[in-house]
Amino acid sequence: MSCPSGHGQDWRPSASLKALQTRANTLATLRAFFQERGVMEVETPALASTAAAESHLEPISCPMGYLQTSPESAMKRLLAAGSGPIYQISHAFRSDEQGPSHNPEFTMLEWYRPGWSYHQLRQEVLDLVQRCMDCGPAETITYRAAFQRYAGVDPFSVTEEQLEAEARQLGLTMESSMDRDSWLDLLMVERVEPGLAELARAVFIVDFPTSRAAMAQIRPDHPPVAERFELYLDGLELANGYQELIDPKEQRHRLMEENRQRHLRGANPLPLDERFLAALDHGLPACAGVALGVDRLLMAEIETKEIAQVMAFPKERA
């Protein structure tokens, strides 16, 4: 019981040594996978002069700049410079994200395929996950069908009032007003993700509302949809991919819109990444890209719901 430092046993890793060995093996498997396929490993800065403006991602700022929430902008500069297919395994940082399946610092695998469609990339994501673990075949459903199936609403036509009523029926009492997208996000975590978990298989959700496009290209269907996919395994989001937006004007507009959204909810706007926008002006090749949470993949591999079980030192021990 005597413990002068007051830290007891928390100097120890929260993950078992066996889990850490699984992590090492998985990292080796990922690198072998890309080596075989001729995808080049790259490294881009974790510390940079700005971070991608996204409404719901809060970067960690420090006197010298921002820790990166993802290596996306820097990797797209490499693509514009003619790198060809590239991948990166890096740490990403997101302030305030801490919970059973979130840690503010985590390991992200991100890769890009010039000339590929997001459908082709989806298949490669599945190939990669299957190389690491036995996850079986995947089911693909649209964002719209997933909401109709598990939340009983059409996310493209439902009104804010209907969403609020639906949430209230679920016993979800919010303490403050919510916009339409926030209600959809709440139904996503309360209804859709648990529904996907019950399927007990890999599921791709594809074609998101344009308000959830982030950096994905928009396809002018009726209604228009963002060409984006997410991979869920047992209800846990593992990867997020896009048919990448390559139009520099549209990209600038979206970053400014994200900053406007940030301002509306009281977050500081972020400086626009002019080097990234200059790279798009020069010309980003048509490509598909995806980010996959390596810690989440490990959670699926060792069948745990706790991210601390796959990390040596999560935030509370870091």
Add this chain to the structure above:
Amino acid sequence: MLNHNQLKQGTRVEINDQPWIIVSAQFVKPGKGQAFTKIKIKNLVNGRVIDRTFKSGDMVPKADVLDRNMQYLYNDGELWHFMDPDSFEQVAINAAQVEEVKLWLKDQESYDVTLWKGQAISVSPPAFVVFEITDCDPGVRGDTVSGATKPATLESGAVVKVPLFVNQGEKIKVDTRTGSYVERAK
């Protein structure tokens, strides 16, 4: 004020003009979407448990509660009375509020009494309290290692499992958080 990621288990918050303690808190966030903190809270006055969900950016006021160390005096059949040993100020709490700690009450022992806007609303015992055993089967000599236990009734009315070598009339230290025997006491 607290922001949504300061909502942690054990934090006391004020919602709907009532004081609550957070029983559990969970952070959830769909990819690229809005982050939420789902909390289960227990009303400090009436014990009711409800769920609430906050989104990032929401601020929640801390409950205006304070804990005072007070001595347990007596129970008059309706109310339980405690006294601040420094100011001699007395407060009384009702059966519902004392329910969970009733079995750990002992005269003259110090308890944390929670006051909300000056009114006593709940009480919690120290982690360890020494009680006299008022009833248990006779002891078995020499059996100190087998791990076998027997039930013992304490002066407060609580029943705890004790090792076979412990006897009626002896005093034992109890962990009130788990209701388990710790060691023999003098």
